[in-house]
Amino acid sequence: xxxxxxxxxxxxxxxxxxxxxxxxxxxxxxxxxxxxxxxxxxxxxxxxxxxxxxxxxxxxxxxxxxxxxxxxxxxxxxxxxxxxxxxxxxxxxxxxxxxxxxxxxxxxxxxxxxxxxxxxx
Amino acid sequence: xxxxxxxxxxxxxxxxxxxxxxxxxxxxxxxxxxxxxxxxxxxxxxxxxxxxxxxxxxxxxxxxxxxxxxxxxxxxxxxxxxxxxxxxxxxxxxxxxxxxxxxxxxxxxx
Numbered sequence: 001x002x003x004x005x006x007x008x009x010x011x012x013x014x015x016x017x018x019x020x021x022x023x024x025x026x027x028x029x030x031x032x033x034x035x036x037x038x039x040x041x042x043x044x045x046x047x048x049x050x051x052x053x054x055x056x057x058x059x060x061x062x063x064x065x066x067x068x069x070x071x072x073x074x075x076x077x078x079x080x081x082x083x084x085x086x087x088x089x090x091x092x093x094x095x096x097x098x099x100x101x102x103x104x105x106x107x108x109x110x111x112x113x114x115x116x117x118x119x120x121x
Numbered sequence: 122x123x124x125x126x127x128x129x130x131x132x133x134x135x136x137x138x139x140x141x142x143x144x145x146x147x148x149x150x151x152x153x154x155x156x157x158x159x160x161x162x163x164x165x166x167x168x169x170x171x172x173x174x175x176x177x178x179x180x181x182x183x184x185x186x187x188x189x190x191x192x193x194x195x196x197x198x199x200x201x202x203x204x205x206x207x208x209x210x211x212x213x214x215x216x217x218x219x220x221x222x223x224x225x226x227x228x229x230x231x
Contacts, residue, residue, distance in 0.1 A: 035220065044124070045159075045167065113166055
């Protein structure tokens with residue numbers, strides 16, 4: 001079935017960078033794409049983009065180019081989200097979610113446990 | 122891509138049925154049968170409840186059903202139970218090959 005396990009909470013100062021990890025188990029990471037979704041406190045879900053884990057090609061949603069970078073380390077079945085030049089408004093829970101479009105199924109079936117990123121001085 | 126439109130809140134009594142609407146555009150819901158619904162309890166990750174408009178994943182109660190008409194999708198929960206109280210989000214694939222979520226609906230079981 002598969003599981004996604006994310007790294008622990010992060011507290012960063014404005015202007016710093018953070019790297020969130022998402023480790024896949026129970027399935028082969030490169031067999032399905034991976035989305036990144038964030039949720040500010042008390043707010044809704046916001047899609048940041050996705051990475052084609054087979055080709056390594058990332059796609060970023062509008063407003064999330066430049067400071068946001070998706071990457072992979074297939075040797076350890078892990079995807080990463082790096083955010084640079086952190087701002088207070090980046091404070092949120094960040095989720096990874098499996099994307100089944102490679103199999104002709106268009107939905108996110110498995111979600112990570114979420115990583116809380118807090119940006120504060 | 123603007124967020125899909127959902128009501129901020131709905132409520133119902135145990136045993137009743139409720140419906141949550143999700144309105145999109147010709148670039149998403151109206152064009153694709155790739156609407157999914159997610160349930161989120163406080164402090165938890167979202168959980169897939171409906172995919173491809175009206176399909177339920179294994180393990181999801183048949184009290185949950187989905188439908189679509191034009192640019193509006195709907196989630197219906199019948200026989201409301203206390204554990205259904207949660208936030209619900211719709212999601213659709215778009216003509217830009219991206220995803221868009223609804224703003225979320227808080228379901229209160231009275």
